[in-house]
Amino acid sequence: MSSFQQSKAPEDSAAELFTPLPIKRLLFNSGMTALAFALTGLALIPLLSILWEILRRGMSSIRLNMFVKSVIDDGFGNAILGTLVMVGIASLLSIPLGVVTGIFLAEFGRGTKIVNFVRFVTMILTGVPSIIAGVFAYGVIVLSAKGFSAVAGGFALAVIMLPIIVLTTEETLKLIPNDQRLASAALGATRFQTIFRVIVAAAIPGITTGVLLAVARAAGETAPLLFTALFSLDWSQDLFSPTASMSVLIFNLYNDPSPERNRLIWTASIILLTLVVAINLSSRFLTQKRIKS
Amino acid sequence: MLALIPLLASRTLLNRWIMANLSKPADDNSSKQSHPDANINLTVTDGKNDWMDKGFTLIVYVFATVTVFVLFWMSWVIFEKAYPAIIKFGWKFLWSQNWDVPNLVFGALPYIYGTFLSSAIAIILAVPVGLAVALVTSEDFLPEWLRSTVAFAIELVAAIPSVIIGLWGIFVFIPFIEPFEKWLAKTFYWIPLFHTQEPSGSNLLTAGIILAIMILPTMAAISRDVLLATPPELRSGALALGSTRWETIFLVLLPAGFSGIVGATMLALGRALGETMAVTMVIGNSSVISLSLLDPAYSIPAVLANEFAEAENVLHVGSLTYLALILFALTLIVNIGAVFLVQAFGSHQKE
Numbered sequence: 071m072s073s074f075q076q077s078k079a080p081e082d083s084a085a086e087l088f089t090p091l092p093i094k095r096l097l098f099n100s101g102m103t104a105l106a107f108a109l110t111g112l113a114l115i116p117l118l119s120i121l122w123e124i125l126r127r128g129m130s131s132i133r134l135n136m137f138v139k140s141v142i143d144d145g146f147g148n149a150i151l152g153t154l155v156m157v158g159i160a161s162l163l164s165i166p167l168g169v170v171t172g173i174f175l176a177e178f179g180r181g182t183k184i185v186n187f188v189r190f191v192t193m194i195l196t197g198v199p200s201i202i203a204g205v206f207a208y209g210v211i212v213l214s215a216k217g218f219s220a221v222a223g224g225f226a227l228a229v230i231m232l233p234i235i236v237l238t239t240e241e242t243l244k245l246i247p248n249d250q251r252l253a254s255a256a257l258g259a260t261r262f263q264t265i266f267r268v269i270v271a272a273a274i275p276g277i278t279t280g281v282l283l284a285v286a287r288a289a290g291e292t293a294p295l296l297f298t299a300l301f302s303l304d305w306s307q308d309l310f311s312p313t314a315s316m317s318v319l320i321f322n323l324y325n326d327p328s329p330e331r332n333r334l335i336w337t338a339s340i341i342l343l344t345l346v347v348a349i350n351l352s353s354r355f356l357t358q359k360r361i362k363s
Numbered sequence: 364m365l366a367l368i369p370l371l372a373s374r375t376l377l378n379r380w381i382m383a384n385l386s387k388p389a390d391d392n393s394s395k396q397s398h399p400d401a402n403i404n405l406t407v408t409d410g411k412n413d414w415m416d417k418g419f420t421l422i423v424y425v426f427a428t429v430t431v432f433v434l435f436w437m438s439w440v441i442f443e444k445a446y447p448a449i450i451k452f453g454w455k456f457l458w459s460q461n462w463d464v465p466n467l468v469f470g471a472l473p474y475i476y477g478t479f480l481s482s483a484i485a486i487i488l489a490v491p492v493g494l495a496v497a498l499v500t501s502e503d504f505l506p507e508w509l510r511s512t513v514a515f516a517i518e519l520v521a522a523i524p525s526v527i528i529g530l531w532g533i534f535v536f537i538p539f540i541e542p543f544e545k546w547l548a549k550t551f552y553w554i555p556l557f558h559t560q561e562p563s564g565s566n567l568l569t570a571g572i573i574l575a576i577m578i579l580p581t582m583a584a585i586s587r588d589v590l591l592a593t594p595p596e597l598r599s600g601a602l603a604l605g606s607t608r609w610e611t612i613f614l615v616l617l618p619a620g621f622s623g624i625v626g627a628t629m630l631a632l633g634r635a636l637g638e639t640m641a642v643t644m645v646i647g648n649s650s651v652i653s654l655s656l657l658d659p660a661y662s663i664p665a666v667l668a669n670e671f672a673e674a675e676n677v678l679h680v681g682s683l684t685y686l687a688l689i690l691f692a693l694t695l696i697v698n699i700g701a702v703f704l705v706q707a708f709g710s711h712q713k714e
Contacts (some may be wrong), residue, residue: 102609109495172425199697200638209440262419290524293639297671
């Protein structure tokens with residue numbers, strides 16, 4: 071028997087090992103757990119309420135001919151077209167610029183000062199409020215063209231979409247294992263060939279996800295369109311005149327007393343909400359599948 | 364579509380390079396002692412390949428420059444368009460309360476006040492709840508699948524367009540909270556904060572609560588990342604020393620992630636400052652400063668949303684752009700600070 075083994079009775083040793091916590095500490099622990107769960111439940115309530123209420127009020131309002139008539143005739147066909155056109159213009163401007171800048175951030179020297187500076191500026195751009203992007207587009211296009219247009223709205227949306235695409239592209243490209251780049255270089259490919267034939271080709275799902283998320287964000291934006299594309303009750307003639315959009319329609323008509331216009335805003339809300347939730351859900355599944363594989 | 368073009372071009376070029384180089388005879392008749400591989404030239408000298416590579420590199424650098432340029436261009440345009448109001452009003456603009464469109468007298472104080480106060484209410488409400496959500500989704504209170512589902516559900520709120528949240532605010536939230544606000548006004552009338560006779564639902568308090576709902580996902584998601592990045596040794600060490608779970612959280616984890624959590628708060632604040640649509644629809648749009656939270660107010664993004672489209676006079680547009688410049692500068696400072704904090708936290712953790 072070593073000197074460490076004291077001749078204590080087993081009950082005393084057991085008592086030492088199983089001393090319960092003081093009641094204050096126990097209460098604090100359980101109380102905080104309960105509080106944390108209560109606050110989390112509180113945080114989830116608005117989401118459930120929003121989804122439930124919008125669905126409930128919108129479902130009863132859908133009429134099929136809304137999709138083909140303009141606002142004057144109690145439809146929102148011109149608003150859907152306007153949103154599609156302006157998001158299209160924004161995509162045309164921001165996707166090439168964003169993907170190539172993302173490639174720059176991931177492939178052209180990862181720890182260097184220039185790359186860190188560009189990433190820093192892009193992260194700042196993500197935080198710029200959307201209404202400031204609208205003021206920017208106003209100053210650049212609306213004042214020069216002396217009129218509101220879909221092009222100005224598309225430009226504002228492009229400024230909002232750009233940093234999202236840059237950052238998600240960079241994240242996706244960083245996930246591609248380095249061995250592929252080395253193997254491609256070993257086979258004699260130039261940097262251009264490596265990037266496009268090997269890296270970007272493997273990263274297309276992730277880049278598409280990023281682009282879709284940016285599109286979802288742009289489709290729901292209202293503030294930048296309020297004074298760049300304005301609104302229009304009828305079909306727009308061309309890209310250089312005021313254009314309706316789904317989000318501005320909701321904002322302009324929510325006060326409207328007429329029941330037909332009221333139906334419009336709830337249906338428009340359902341469409342926007344469904345679009346946004348669907349894109350976010352599918353991008354979540356795509357990302358999870360990629361991580362699993 | 365855009366991606367296919369360089370792919371096709373590079374495939375053709377690569378094939379041509381392979382054909383050109385692999386069809387050379389392996390041994391040379393000149394000398395039997397020279398190594399057979401000595402004649403293979405691995406440098407890319409084929410003209411088109413090299414030009415493609417150089418051209419691509421140039422495009423990449425140009426596009427990256429354009430992206431950086433957008434931020435500076437934006438700052439310049441906003442400053443330039445605000446210039447008429449800057450030289451007319453100067454710094455006085457920031458504390459003058461007069462916003463008189465017909466007489467062309469403009470002052471920013473009501474809007475700055477409303478913006479700050481609604482964001483302050485939002486931060487006070489969102490930080491504790493956001494931290495609670497972050498802790499529940501990072502600690503192992505719940506099974507893993509439930510944790511990520513809750514985290515995803517909270518992030519979904521951030522994706523909902525602001526105008527839809529405003530719509531929900533008007534038609535669902537305001538009827539819900541109005542009895543509570545009326546009770547507050549009756550019971551606490553003597554406190555200047557609640558000194559309103561008959562609060563309608565559209566006031567600073569409602570706007571602050573709705574803003575809190577909107578910035579909660581930002582706060583929760585980034586705090587969650589911060590908490591997940593703390594080394595597990597901290598947790599196990601604290602537990603080994605006999606602390607309960609919540610003692611570990613308050614005494615070890617939160618102090619360890621403090622800079623990251625402050626960064627998350629600042630990012631959430633930046634979002635709250637710039638939020639437009641939901642605020643415009645519920646804040647009441649009155650440019651009279653009042654101490655009571657239950658009185659209608661105005662914020663910078665709200666007045667921009669409401670007045671910019673019809674503004675024609677150069678001084679009116681200039682004053683509105685001056686307001687936008689103030690908001691831009693504010694969010695810039697908050698966001699730069701936040702990015703520094705979150706990045707500093709990340710690099711600190713890697714050491």
